[in-house]
Amino acid sequence: MNHLSNLQFLLFDWLQVEKLADRARFADLDRASITAVLENCERIAAREFAPHNRQVDVEEPQFDGERVQLPAVTAQAVRAYIESGMLAASQDAALGGLQLPRVAELAGNSFFAMASIAMFAYPMLTVGNANLLLAHGTAKQKDVFARAELEGRWFGTMCLSEPQAGSSLSDVATRAQPDGEDGEQDPLGPRYRLRGNKMWISAGEHELSENIVHLVLAKVPDAQGRLPAGVKGLSLFIVPKYLVTAEGVRTSERNDVALAGLNHKLGYRGTTNTLLNFGEGRYRPRGSEGAIGYRVGAEGEGLKCMFHMMNEARVGVGMGAAMLGMAGYQASLDYAQQRRQGRPLQSGGKDVGAQQVPIIQHADIKRMLLAQKAYCEGALALLLYCAQLIDRQHSGNAEEAQRVGLLLEMLTPVAKSWPSQWCLEANSLAIQVHGGYGYTRDFPVEQHWRDNRLNMIHEGTHGIQGLDLLGRKVTMAKGQGLRLLSVEMEATIRKAGGRGQLREEAADLSAALQQLLSVTQSAWAGGRPEETLANATLYLQGFGHLVLAWIWLDVALSALAQADETMREGKLAACRYFFRYELPKIEAWLQPVARRDDTCLQVHEAHL
Amino acid sequence: MNHLSNLQFLLFDWLQVEKLADRARFADLDRASITAVLENCERIAAREFAPHNRQVDVEEPQFDGERVQLPAVTAQAVRAYIESGMLAASQDAALGGLQLPRVAELAGNSFFAMASIAMFAYPMLTVGNANLLLAHGTAKQKDVFARAELEGRWFGTMCLSEPQAGSSLSDVATRAQPDGEDGEQDPLGPRYRLRGNKMWISAGEHELSENIVHLVLAKVPDAQGRLPAGVKGLSLFIVPKYLVTAEGVRTSERNDVALAGLNHKLGYRGTTNTLLNFGEGRYRPRGSEGAIGYRVGAEGEGLKCMFHMMNEARVGVGMGAAMLGMAGYQASLDYAQQRRQGRPLQSGGKDVGAQQVPIIQHADIKRMLLAQKAYCEGALALLLYCAQLIDRQHSGNAEEAQRVGLLLEMLTPVAKSWPSQWCLEANSLAIQVHGGYGYTRDFPVEQHWRDNRLNMIHEGTHGIQGLDLLGRKVTMAKGQGLRLLSVEMEATIRKAGGRGQLREEAADLSAALQQLLSVTQSAWAGGRPEETLANATLYLQGFGHLVLAWIWLDVALSALAQADETMREGKLAACRYFFRYELPKIEAWLQPVARRDDTCLQVHEAHL
CATH class of the missing domain: 1.20.1410 (I/LWEQ domain)
Structure with a gap:
């Protein structure tokens, strides 16, 4: 089945998203406008993303010591995404957004995730970053950093893990020390100098945007220089790759953030994944070493700010997993309809003299296709359901927000993990439907399987x-x-x-x-x-x-x-x-x- | 646990393989001789296979239009395997063999499969090929082809699939036509000219041996030129890459077998996998086109000959899958013992001030290790059990051979499929134990997972x-x-x-x-x-x-x-x-x- 038709059924017939128009924020919403968004996404994804998905796998990011080189198609694709208007689609009209419900935004984005998850990661991370700033940043931080991100001028990252602290965030050891006398009054937010190493940073270095906005978890040492134990000592900082004026202009001065290396991955190769050194002295912003960062939210509330976005980030991961599954399902369905081999078993045995039939006529192939359909379309439905909960949480009254928030909390671990596991299994079935061909790089399904294996690991x-x-x-x-x-x-x-x-x-x-x-x-x-x-x-x-x-x-x-x-x-x-x-x-x-x-x-x- | 100790426990304490010494064929068998074989295999695999397993993945076979280039380590490794004496280990003493039981041969080979399944494939295919000739070939075919294979001078392949006939062997369309007046009297066997395309041929082209012995399934057309329908029309042919004299000397004359292309795979990259064209006229052996082949067994009995070896080939596939699983298990066990992260949950909560612990102390990590152990050590035990059935089938009286043969028939589909599925799952768990590191190519577990995905596809x-x-x-x-x-x-x-x-x-x-x-x-x-x-x-x-x-x-x-x-x-x-x-x-x-x-x-x- 066509992905667009499926989305229309799920959005309009099942979830009845037009009913959100009852709420002031979504008053302009109707089927036609959502459909237009979906069709636009479908068209751009088919033209700018899908045809290059293999290329970004084969031509992995390279670091020449100065710059990270990506194939030109990546810049082209993210540019097309920016021009689609999707970056700010769910934002307030005041911020240049369309006030599109998250559920429709997710539906639109699903086309890009299905076409090339690795290229889609750049804008996805940027929007997540901007949303966090919009929720917790100062007016200035929103105006400078979030705005530049939603306009696609600067891209964003999330810097949580460290080499010695993956799942265990309480062991984060990056230090943030107040920077100078005037630091507290910096218009961009309380200013610190950060020193530490961050691992697994996706989109941590590239030339796709004129600046990169790192959101970094770090700890502020006490008077004795000791870092507080546990996650309660974590604070959150904006650390731009290039320094920025109070008016939001990017300068040519590099912050003290250096690429220590690229990770070479099993899949998801089109997304750079980096080890970043903060404050090792490679650059000397404003004349001295230490990465300059501006605190977001209160000291010690870093994880709270992060958690606020975690449900949405995890729903995003689930969506990526589901759409990789869907891509494999579509590819194997197509293959099964074309490929002729064998003859159906019938009660009277097989007629070996008969023509071979399309393999979709074999019961075991049907089983593998039906399982993929159940996994991937089911996962997508769950994710749309969760996205609608986010909309209701954001637009409902206090009682509804609380109730719907609890439901979302319950469902988030499933929304993240279930597609990661079962749509990966779907990808394996897609390979199996292809037989030996599925094991070659001439068909897309082996890449889906490799790409999808990440999703059980990252983001929790x-x-x-x-x-x-x-x-x-x-x-x-x-x-x-x-x-x-x-x-x-x-x-x-x-x-x-x-x-x-x-x-x-x-x-x-x-x-x-x-x-x-x-x-x-x-x-x-x-x-x-x-x-x-x-x-x-x-x-x-x-x-x-x-x-x-x-x-x-x-x-x-x-x-x-x-x-x-x-x-x-x-x-x-x-x-x-x-x-x-x-x-x-x-x-x-x-x-x-x-x-x-x-x-x-x-x-x-x-x-x- | 050490693989050698595990094998010794399974062979000597569980299966009590020394008891096979009651049988004439295995009269010389004792623990010491088997242990010596295992230790020898362990040493050679550790020295010549394991260190190069990543290299043969990264440096995929390349076809320069003339020759297939492989990294030099592959030639070195297969040479070391040949020198180990394992090629003929299970053969009759008269053939230069050790009359080692299959169960001990499989145990010895498991070290190579664990160290580098892709390099081990060359000798494994060669032995399988030789065994088929020893079972169904003429005295001359055994003496010329099987002997050269067991001495490691020539390597072997199995050519079954065709682009239009993968699982459906009844649709094989390669034709074999009697070759000339004297063809029937050729000392190497009834001579034919073959024409057709064979797909997925592992080790189909390389420079590792002085000749390649293709065993090819093809159909002999009737007087009207029609191929018989169904699998009953299949016959089996020896098609050497270089022509061979009746005395078993390789000539420099190329047979009409041409490499049409290499398949570029998800894993198992160190083994060349080829599309071969037989008889397309690229070469003109003895002055005319058509690949020269010598029939093995009777006309129309090709599949029967193949089936005779199928149980053993499928047990071999299962063994490869189990050992890929074991390699991942060992790697993740090692990682879990070294890697410190987090603190164990205790009834009183966590002490965030305490040192991080090796992750093997976390219950969920233990679960993932125990599952791998259950999958991989269980699979290996089953495979050794099956190999012992093969020994009993070959060395027992008619009643035992029949009984044990039926048991083996029952267990073979499981011996092939179960490790392919569950030791692949073990490889996925090994990645998961490693977290993000497991998703990088700096650790071996992602390669195991890619390599193992083949096993649910090939050999049925x-x-x-x-x-x-x-x-x-x-x-x-x-x-x-x-x-x-x-x-x-x-x-x-x-x-x-x-x-x-x-x-x-x-x-x-x-x-x-x-x-x-x-x-x-x-x-x-x-x-x-x-x-x-x-x-x-x-x-x-x-x-x-x-x-x-x-x-x-x-x-x-x-x-x-x-x-x-x-x-x-x-x-x-x-x-x-x-x-x-x-x-x-x-x-x-x-x-x-x-x-x-x-x-x-x-x-x-x-x-x-």
Whole structure:
């Protein structure tokens, strides 16, 4: 199925996003305007991104000691993205934006992610960076840095990890010391000098924009020069690659930020990934070493500022994963329709004299395509749902914002991890459908698989997502998030229970939900969190499959009313597949969680 | 755990391979001689293979129009392999062999597969080729071709697939026409001229050996020039790259075999993979075009000859997959012991002031290591078990050969597919343990993952293995294979049921076996094979996990008696993990098989 048609079905028929027009912020919203955005994105992605996706994989970024060289197509593609108007699409009209809901922004961006995730990363990171500044920066910081980013003049990064501190942010050791007497009064924000090394910084160096705005987590030492322990000592700083005047003009003076090296990756090769040295003295901005940075938000609130954006960033990662999956699904569907091989098995055996048939006629190929459809279209639906929650959170009254916020907190670990795992599996199935051809670089599916493998690692590993879900989200607000999610699921179950065609699925979902609630209780019944959380990743998997089953049932309810047969029957088949072949897997994942199985916790390191 | 120690435990304590010395062929066998072979392999693999595995990935084979260029380390490594004596290790003493059992040969080879699967492929293919000739060739063919291969002078290939016929061998279109009046009397075998294109030919062109012996499946046209339909028309031919005299001397005359191109792959890059044109007229051997080939076996019996070697070839693929998994397991275990990050969760929370700990102390890291151990050491055990079946089949009396042959037939689809799927998953977990570092090419685990992805595709895809298992193996000999396997499993269950520590696992295995038997019946109860086989891949998965649970329980029984604590407790922990976290998965796979779910079979192509 065409991606545009699928998006239109999900946005208009399933989510009914036009209803957002009831809210002042989205008053101008209608189908036609959203469709125009989608069509525009589809066209630009097809012209400027998709044709060059292999090239940016093959021609990896090179560092010549001075500059990072990228293929020219990257600059062309990001330029086209900027001209599309998508950078500021969801921003206030006052900032040059279209006040497009996030759900429509995500739908539009999905075309670029599907066409070339590695090139799309540059604008995606820039918008995330700008959104953080818009939420936590001073008026000046917004006007200088966020504005330049939303206009596409400067690009942005997020600098969290360090070589010795990946998932463990409390061990960040980059220091930020107040800079000079006048530092506190700097119009761009309280000024510091930063020293430290940041690892895994995507888009950390390139020549695509006239400046790069690094957002850096660092710690301010106490009077004795000691860094505060834990994450509470983290503060957030704007560290531009080139210094900037108070009027927002980029100068030619380099800040003390130096590229220490490029990481050479398995996939996602079109995005530079860097080790950056801050304040090692390579440059001497304003006459002395140390990277100049301007604090965002209060001292010690760095992680809080970051967390504010984390749900959105994680939904963004999930979207990338889903669209890599979708790209592989489309490619393998196309291949299966063209490629002739073998003959269908029939009750009377095979007629070896007959013509070979397109492989899509073989049951096992259909299975692999249907699984991809269930994984990728299901993931996309979940992500659109989450994006709409963000819209409702931002535009609703206090009660709605709180309620919808809790739901979003619950769903975020799944929105990030589930597509990362299952749309990667979809990419593997896409290779399998291609047979030997899929294993060659003459077809795109091996690249999708390599690219997608990143998504279980960055922006909080799979393990971290599991700990977040079982360790924090299900217990937060006295379990209110989980209760709210159950209420949503029960509403779907009720509706589906009344429709003959989906009654069986409704009953299965109801049973699975009850099982999950009971497992959650058992998991926490022992009083030893280390035992509970030893199986957090399995809980994440079980929970994720339950959420996707719910999403599929809800989507199927909308599909029933579709006049378009392909859309209706395709969605119903994928829903059926998910309930019959996927949902039963949760049993094996949840059992160990429920009994607080300590096999893994207890195994002695020396016995591994 | 050290791979050598593990092999010694599995060979001597678990399989008790010395008992093979009861048989005339293996009369000289003892622990010391096997251990010497293993240590020799370990040393050569560590010195000549492992250090160059990344290089052969980066410096892919290049075709300059005349020759295929490989990095010099490849020639050096295969030379060292030849000098190790492993090429002929399992052959008759009369052929210069050591009459080493296959099980010990596989154990020795596992070091090379773990060190560099891509370089090991050259000798592995050569031995497989020679074994086929020894089984089906004439005395002259053995003396000329097999001998040169076992001496490492000539290398071998298998040429089955064609661009239009991958899994569907009945569609092979390469033609073999009798060559001249004297063709039938050629001392090297009935002589033909072959014309056609062969795809995916590993080691199809290189300069590593003075000649290349292609074994080619082709069809002999009838008087009207028509090729017989189906696989029954296939015959097998020896097609050497350079012509050979009747005395076995390689001449400088090129046969009409031309490299049409190299395939550029996701992984396994150190092995050339080729499209070969036979008989297109690029060369004119003996003055006319057409590739000269010598028939092996009778006309129309080509596939039968191939099938004879298929079990062994598939066990070989499984071994490669298992050892790629093992390489990743070892690398991630090593990394997890060195890398410090985070602090263990304790009931009182975390002490952020404390030092970071090696990540192996985190429960989720232990889980990922234990899963890898369960997958890879379990797969290796299964493969050694299968290799021992081959030894018993070859050296036993007729009754034993028949019985053991049936068991081997049953287990082969699992021995090939299970490691291909689950040791690939192990490679993914190895990446995950490494975090971002695992996603870079500075660590070996991403290459293992890429290399291993091939194994679900070649030598019969995953789907083909499922069809073979459910469509052929469980029904062959009126179900006798399945009954024999059940008897083996029940023996293990009985033994384990009497040991307190493994009683629970014994009961679980017993229940799972009963479930599988019942599902097998239900699957075939409908009378419509297309419905039964629509879920054959899921049956393969369920069956595979059952087999591995059995293997683990049997291995654990031996481990109980081990004085070495690391060995004993490590194996018991992996067994426990497998039964608690893996075996329960079979439920979700087998349900659709049992009810002959037709969701995938029935979905309309247009709705995908």
